[in-house]
Amino acid sequence: MNEDTPTAQSLDLGVVGNGSFAALIDAQARVVWGCLPAFDGDPAFCALLSPRQHPGGDFAIELEDFERAEQHYIANTAVLRTVLHDSRGGSVEIIDFAPRWHQNARFYRPVSLVRRITPLAGTPRIRVRARPLADWGARIPDSTWGSNHLRWLLPQMTLRLTTDVPVRFVREQLSFVLNHRLHLVLGPDEPLARSIDGYVEEALNRTLDYWREWVRYLSIPLEWQDAVIRSAITLKLCQYEDSGAIIAAMTTSIPEAPGSSRNWDYRYCWLRDAGFVVRVLNRLGATRSMEEFLRYIFDIATHDGSLQPLYGVAFETALHEEEIESLAGYRGAGPVRRGNLAWLQKQHDVYGSVVLATTQLFFDQRLADPGDIATFARLEPLGERAFALHDVPDAGLWEFRGRAEVHTYTAAMCWAACDRLARVAARLGLAERSGYWRERAEIVRAKVLERAWRDDVGWFSASFDSTYLDASLLLLADIGLVPADDPRYVATVEAIGRELKRGDGLFRYVAADDFGVPETSFTICMFWYIDALAAIGRHDEARQLFERVLARRNHLGLLSEDMAFEDGEAWGNFPQAYSHVGLIMAAMRLSRPWTDAL
Incomplete structure (x- = not known):
């Protein structure tokens, strides 16, 4: 340098x-x-x-x-x-x-x-x-x-x-x-x-x-309004309006932890985030931004029925990864990478993510171009892919590069694809198609509950027939696979708190992967955990933890992908759209109602 x-x-x-x-x-x-x-x-x-x-x-x-x-x-x-x-x-x-x-x-x-x-x-x-x-x-x-x-x-x-x-x-x-x-x-x-x-x-x-x-036209909670507004603006700034794409972050190659080589290019749109991003935009009332993002997703989803994990802002599919020698890296900690090889991975949860996102088209009367029977027909191939792949090993949402398993979250999202198609078909008065997708949803759900639940350890496992945990299991109630008061889900949340939580942070998982043992807290996972605590009735604990995590934002209220456990220092690409999505959702769940102020 x-x-x-x-x-x-x-x-x-x-x-x-x-x-x-x-x-x-x-x-x-x-x-x-x-x-x-x-x-x-x-x-x-x-x-x-x-x-x-x-x-x-x-x-x-x-x-x-x-x-x-x-x-x-x-x-x-x-x-x-x-x-x-x-x-x-x-x-x-x-x-x-x-x-x-x-x-x-x-x-x-x-x-x-x-x-x-x-x-x-x-x-x-x-x-x-x-x-x-x-x-x-x-x-x-x-x-x-x-x-x-x-x-x-x-x-x-x-x-x-x-x-x-x-x-x-x-x-x-x-x-x-x-x-x-x-x-x-x-x-x-x-x-x-x-x-x-x-x-x-x-x-x-x-x-x-x-x-x-x-x-002025955002729908925000009574509490933590400054944090929610700043997160909403940041999410808006991550949208490329020519296409409607919302990128994961604006940077590349800021390490997830110092010296980890977990340096990735995040200047692309990940489909795994789509359903949650659309839900947040809907809750905020940011209808135009939501419509633009839905247009981007629908353009991708209806191309040929197959999906890859991420795409470029102009629908690019080939995001070849290379190391850039002319940049030493953040604090000199290279490598600096352009492109992301995850586009080649098999991540079957994306079918559920896309169907979850596009379901909004059929239930939101504010939209200028709502979904109809023809729209539904163009989404059904995604459901067929989800059903066919629900028990096929993949890289999972954490994008493991060196191994493939049947991940519980992947199977649950494949269930979500079938479940939402059943609901959309019912909404459109298509009784036969609703029954068809409901049958498939029940098949997938039964398999997930059978293969992912482990009596021997007392929690849902991260993959079929394994015993380890990961933070994506916190979302099983959020997507509706199980109710939040299901004793198996409650036990899983409590186990994640014991096994993955460290202070005010949360690991995605603790087992070694292709790059060694994880070292930092994955910010969105902490918000998932806070949301899950509230869902299972530990509301006061969730509020206190939420306040502590908010205190770890930078001086302008912005969040990166990861945080150090010891001092809360920000690591990972920045600003991370998905971290701000998590903040908004948690604030909306935890805030006192507006009637308390009236």
Whole structure:
């Protein structure tokens, strides 16, 4: 790694975005991650993963004699405010946002980051460093400049920075006294045909208005409203609106644990999450986002009747995995991977996930394009696949690379596919098809209850004929396979608490896998456990644990995939959409009713 390249030392990051792209910004207002022109593009800003050969991969506004910083989101928005203080009494405010608003009967959401810099006190001296890299940090891109802009020729787009900072100051990274407000507009190579200060002020106000209006129509619980709203906005920022896809996270290769080599590319859409994401969007009342995601899922699901675990944001199927040598990795802990070999795995639970998600089409009268008999007919092949594969070994939702078993969760999700098709058929008045799918659902359910329950240990096992536990068993009641008061389910939840829980964290599983023994708490699993505790009647305990987990979010209320057990440090890709889904669902279950406030 080049000595001139500062590295992000923690996941104390914020995210700004607009449905076209997103950028991660550290606690000192430095853009350290941003793929262009979309989530799956080349990371022009890649400082988070430590470029080896060249300084840069960042977009910083550095304050000389820096002493401390404060950072928060403007309430109910995706607009980030950072205040930098120097040791001489000077301070600077930086506002960061990606423009988004309604315009001409559609959304204006350019691949653009806007930065407004305002002096607040003293005579602060700053330096602007705009240093995108190309080809995953392997080279400095060719650049040109004009009187009020700079341009970089990136692999997939030409990037333009329009500014009222003197261009030479930016080109040569010169420091200067900030004595009046300045503006930076980063985006496509299109001239700004108006004053930059006028554009930025209008864009800021319209973007603030958009987010406040979006939040205004969310359905939220009485308690933990700030946490739920921030999670809802973060989930929205993980959606690529051209296709409707919702990605797992915005980053690649942040390790699940230090030195573990569990470094994966999460900038894709996993079908295993679909049913739960749709349910959360429905509970939030985020109907447009839900419809867009359902459109993406339905486009995939009705292609040829077979499904793979994950897809690209533009429906890509081949997500070839390779290691990138030009980036050293988060804190230097490589490898950095592009692509994800999980697309080749067999994960049969995805059929249930997709049917669970698309069931919404048939029961939600708010939708512009509700499901009908023809829609149902296009989903039935997924049910046939689920029934045929319910007892066939697969990699499971944890994507084991070195072994295959008949996983209990997989079989339960195959049951869910048949069960929901039976319900949809009944809804449509198709009695014969409802009976057909109900019969298959009962066959699968009986097999799961027979093969997964172990009298000898007193819990449901993670796979047929095994005795080990995993956290996915917490979902058996949630999907409806068994009622929450079933003594077998209660015993399983209690066993998971004994065997997998450590302090305020929860392992996915504790047995060694292809990469050794897991070391960190999987964040979504902790929310599953909290939800399960509430479901079996341990409500007070669930609330207390939920509060402690909330305290482990970063300073902006964001969550990654994993947490260290000892100190709660965030690990894994960030921000993790599914972690925020879990937070929202748990908050909605645990909150006191609104009538308590009325």
